[in-house]
Structures are given as C-alpha cells and as structure tokens.
Amino acid sequence: MKSASLAIRDNAEPEDVALFSSFITSATFWLLFTTAVGLLLSFKFPYPDWATSPFLSFGRLRAIHTNGTFYGWASIALSGTAIYVAARTSGIGVSNKWLAWLSLACYNLAAICGTITLDLGINYGDQEYREWVWWVKIIFLLGVLLSGLAIVQTVANRVEREIYISNWYTIGGFVFTPILAIVAIIPAYQVGLGQVAVQGFYMHNAVGMWFTFLALGITYYALPKLLNRPIYSYALGVLGFWTNLVFYPVIGAHHFEFSPLPWWFQTLAIVFSVGMLVPVWAGTANFALTMRARGETVRRSYALPFIVVGVAYYFLGSTQGTVEAFRSLQTIWHFTSFTIGHSHATMYGFITFIAWGGIYALLPRATGKQPSLLATGLHFWFATIGVTAYVIALSIGGTIQGLAWAAGNPFIASVDAAAPFWVARAVAGSLMFLAHIIFAYNVYLMTLAPGPESDHWEPPKRGKAATA
C-alpha cells in the first residue's frame, strides 16, 4: 500500500462517509463564519468607529469569535474525525450512527443559539470560553455525550484486541469534557473570588482536556497511516496520556497570577505548568521520530505538511505557555496582546492545523473525491504564513505594551505603541481568512462535488483488520 498516493479509498460504510462529510461541512461553515467575525474584530483596533451598532460591537462579537471557533469549528471537526477514526481503528462501522447524527444536531444548535444570545448581549459573564448561558452549554454537553457514546460503543464492538492509542486520547477527551462542563455550570461554589478559581480551572481545561486530547488522538492515527509506518513509541503515547491527565487540571490558576487567589495556589499552577513539558515533549518527540527521514513523503503529501506545522506549533505554543507562566515574565506579558498571540499559536497553529491534516488525510479516502492540489497548497501557505505573522506581530506588540506599562508611561502610550502591530495582525488575519475560503472550496470538492460513484463498497469481513 502506497500511503502517499491519494487514490486509496477506505472501505468505509457509505453511512459513515455521509456522517463524516456532514460533520466536516458543518465545521467548515462555522470556521468561515467565526473567522469572518474575528477578521472584523481585528479591523476594529485601527478603525474603532467602524461598524458600531450593538450587534456588531467588539464586546459582543469577541465572544462569538472565540466560542464559535472553539465549539462550532474545532469541536465539530475534531468530533467528526474522531468518530471516523474510531470506526476505522475498530475495523467496523460506527455503532449506533443515530447517536452521532443527534450529536451533530446538538453541536450546531448550541452554536446557533450561543451566537444569537451573545449577539443580544445575553451571556454568563465575560468569562472566556464559557460565555454561553447555561442552557446553551447543556445542549453542547449533550452533543459531547452523544459523540462520546458513539465512539465508546464503536470501540467496545471492535474486532481488534487492543484499543489503539488514538482512541485512548479521544475517549479521554469525551470523558473529561462532560465532567468539566458540569463543574463549570453548577453555580453553588461560584461566588466572587470562588468563581475566579473555577474560571481559571475551566478555561485552561477546556483547551487542554478537550481540544488537545482530540487533536493528539487524531495525530496518532493520521500520522502512521499517511507514512505507512507504525508510531515510533506506543509507550511514549501512553506516558503523554497519563501525564497530561494529571498535570493539566492543576495549571489553571496561572491565568490569575498576582491576583488575590491564594499565592500557593498560583505557585502550584506554575510548577505544574513546567510539568506540562513532559507530555508536550514526549508527544512531539514521538511524532517527530515517527516522521524521521521521510521528508520526501511529507513533501508529496496533501495532509502531512499540515500535521508537521500542527506538531511544530504544539511544541512551540505549549512550551511558550510554560515559559509564560513564570512570574517574572507574567509581570510584563500578562494583560497584553502577547496572550492573544499565544492562544492563536495553540488553538490555530496546533489544533486547527491538526484538524486540517486529519481532514485532508481521511476525507478523500472516505469519499473517494480529491481536493485540488493548487488549492491545498495555497491553503497551506496562506494559513502557515498568516498564523506565523499573526503570532510574531502580537508577541512583539504585546511585549512593547508590557514594557510601556513597566516604564510608567501614561496608559494611552501603550495603545499608540501597540497600534502598528495590531494592524499587522489584521493583515495576517486577512491571509488566514483567505486560506479558510480556499479550504471551504476543497471541502466542497471532497464532499458535495460530483465524483465517482460510491457503490463499490463491500461489507468488511469480520476478523480482518481494516485499519492498516
């Protein structure tokens, strides 16, 4: 089997292909919509008097951008891919497909209701990534539970003996996130400073226990599959799983350093932020060693370059997060645009690139329809150059902002000093948005566009792995 060739077709059930295609089409819609909002927001920095109506105001749209990219785009794309991976690695079709369809409906309903309520100014405080009101969160939670159940049942019915490492990670994500959502929703222990503690816990766990686990799970499947070579070390993968599980929940308070949260609580978060280097470096090393000496395969693949950039940003963004947690650097970088650069290095450079890598790796195999070579190349370079310029601009701009404050200048001096870097961010963001339009065209080619008939599917013979 030549893995770099795109002519390979998975022997997937047509219903599973339809399911996978629908998840990715929905996710792509949310990517386009929410990054258009993000682009509008970036232009409001140089042009604050532009598009000033309550429904287009910065304070309302910002949460629509963040929640929409998190829970519309990334969650739907990663869940859909994880369900498909679970079926492939289990050597069977998705058990109980209706669970997955219902899950997709819940995700979309939550994202629609969340967007509308936020635009009307109805939110759960301006607390990052959990601005949706409780009933919208519950619709989303149902989506997570249903997708998770579909995956667990599929894996439980597998013909393989071992649970493939991908499914460890994705099942982990689907187990942790409902627990996290419930902790975030119950109001009893969230009064004043108590809510600050819960917010620190929530916002970092939403990123680290949901998106990180799903993205790593997909990488553990897509990478060996594309290279036609086993993962370098199964043990490193398992080490990463357990250390991520134990270290990540402790680091949330590093978002509130120098706040009135107990000092030891902040220190504990900083110590465990350093501990996060263990799973991050273990995972990165595992992926890098799996790819060793295969530069030519990477170059000729549609999907692998996205995964290479994703892994690079996983390493850079997460290591940056550790460094950022040190008190000495927080005094300068906290509250500045530097952190927005960091969140795009991770949620975009890492999570979104892995999602794209997974989609380009698996969707053409599922549907038998290829993306355009030129479009994929443009998508890759616009997105890579875009996000890199974005992160560099805000890292420099944010540092200058922080130094301006430390120098004791009047506040507006920090705004003036950061202004050119905000313009650079808007330009970089435009390039990223252009990449998304091209990606959407590719998704059309891979799903809805007319293509080869899908009637050559044969039911897999039980006992024979269809996972290779």
Next chain:
Amino acid sequence: MNRGMNNVWSLVLVSAIIYGALAILMGVVPGMVLSRTPPTVGSQPYTAQEERGRDIYVSEGCEYCHTQNVRPLKQDEVFGRPSTAGDYAYDTPELLGDHRNGPDLTNIGGRQPSKIWQYIHLWEPRSVVHGSIMPRYTWLFAVKPKADPGDEVVPIPSGFGPTKGVVVTTTQSRDLVSYLESLKQVSLTKRTGK
C-alpha cells in the same frame, strides 16, 4: 500493554475517576472555600441601580478590554492599591479580566469622578482621549431634536455630536455610569467605610 486497559469501559471509568477527583480538588474545593471570602471591611453591596449598570457592563463585554484586578506590582500602582480577596465578595459574575486594551477600572469611580466625562466618553471615546481604540456606545443614549424638561443633556464636544438635535442620557447610560462611579476602592488602613 496493560490488558485491563483493553476493556474500553475500564478506560472510561479509570480516567473519569482520576479527572473527577482532580476537578473536585482543583475546581470545586477552591471554589467552595473562596466563595466564602468575607467582604473587605467598609465595602458595601451594590444598589439596585448599580447592579443594573453592572449587568450592562457584563452584557457589552467591557471585561474583554478592562481588568478589575490591581496587581501588587509597580506598573499597577496608578490604578489603586493592590486588590484583596474581600474586594470581590459582591462580584458575581467575576470581572477580573485578563486583557488591558484599556486601563484597569477597579477604582475608576475614585480616579474619574466626573459623571459628565463618563457620558461623553461612552458616546465617543475619541472626543476626550485622542488615540483611544474603545468602541462608542451611542445606543446607550437618545438623540432628540430638543431636550424635554428633566432630560440630562450630554455636552458633546463639537464635531463629535449628532448633526441635528441633542444627546440625552437614558436609563441605561445612567445605570452604567452609576456602576462605574461605584467602583471605588475601600481603604484598608482607614476604617471609615464608604
């Protein structure tokens, strides 16, 4: 590989127990303990009007650019004394924030006591702060051809107002500004109260 872990349900159960325990330890317990923090001596609960203004602050997303968290650092001295745990006893949802595209507002009522300035600034921030990137909140005001008796007219600097008529405050702008004016730090050394 551990054979026990090849049962998917034990993988689900074990990871749920470990994460559940950590969620209680790092999320729920700190939340419970800190939710009981008594208010700073001398601080007062918000009035009904201030509470309504605070709801507007939350609903318009002011926290995305304004913190209410003065750190014990030199660069934060300009915003007031360092915030203490008791300062947040009446603040649910919490509004500490983690971005300062604009200045910290913990003590804005003390630092900028003029209501008129706040109204003008909300109508068009660039009319009073050159280079400001804050959005304008014109929808919190009403534009009338002529002020009625009892109306509070906002003296908008020339060039920034409507072409015709006058800008008057509404319940919303009055509520929001009353909340902003209520943001005054209580002294930790002088126990005089508000």
